[in-house]
Amino acid sequence: MSETVYVKNETLNPTGSFKDRGMSLAITMAKEQNVESICLPSAGNAGISAAAYCKEANINCHVFLPETIPDEYLKETKRYTNNVTLKGKTIADAAKEMLTMKEESWFDISTLKEPFRVEGKKTLGYEIAEQLGWRFPKVVVYETGGGTGLIGMWKAFKELKSMGIVKGSLPRMVAAQSSGCAPVVRGFQNLSSSTVFWKDSNTIALGLNVPGPIGGHWILDILYQSNGLALDIPEKKLLTLTRDFNQITSMNSGAEGGVVWGAYRILKDIGWILPKESVVLFATGIERCKL
DSSP, X not given: OOXXXXXXXXXXXXXXXXXXXXXXXXXXXXXXXXXXXXXEEOSSHHHHHHHHHHHHHTOEEEEEEOTTOOHHHHHHHHTTOSOEEEOSSSHHHHHHHHHHHOOTTOEEOOTTSSSHHHHHHXXXXXXXXXXXXXXXXSEEEEEOSSOHHXXXXXXXXXXXXXXXXXXXXOOEEEEEEETTBOHHHHHHHTTOSSOOOOTTOOOSOGGGOOSSOTTHHHHHHHHHXXXXXXXXXXXXXXXXXXXXXXXXXXXXXXXXXXXXXXXXXXXXXXXXXOTTOOEEEEEOSOOOSOO
């Protein structure tokens, strides 16, 4: 976008989001261990990604989605698996239904229930450092739902530094959320060590509609360690912000991109991000339905 502001375009991944990074490795390892069936709840993109990779691996994939999921996401999931169950208004409701229906032979590949989704997401951190000439950016602004990517990137950055591959200060990590579902922001503002379930969550940024992130305490710990912060963007502004972001970048991000764009603009305006500091933003969750 400029000499110091970079956008990592994750919409070009096979199913259109950075969920593919974690799922490609998790499903590969499941196949290696002779897993025949997996299950997971999803707010949208994770389910599509898991189903697609499971189809390639010949693994049965059981996806549990909220009833509020847009048709475009439901149809895309059903392209790869017929085992789709709808329940409730959020991923939390879908997860409860999954636990009720789960059979003993199904391997649970939900967020942070196994190690390889984080390891796959870790490649975000490796690539950022490599693409910047083996340097860390000063700031990473990440659209945060379940937080696997934030956790994976931070792990990658610390590994690179400990091995001496990259020197200098670790990035300040920013968790960006919508005001419609902001448990991490509320926890950060209260200086809490864990998140509290966000009641009546609702946002057009489907990947961020995670009212009770299992890794909330890890996300907050990373923000504190990195001298970062969490902030939410007004839900009513996401349509405009997403359109602006896609027009400026010539990308095709979902509303998650509008969240990071809004967060970046606020942090730049208040001087938290200085003019010459290097910043990485993310475009992800290809725009499947018209906002």
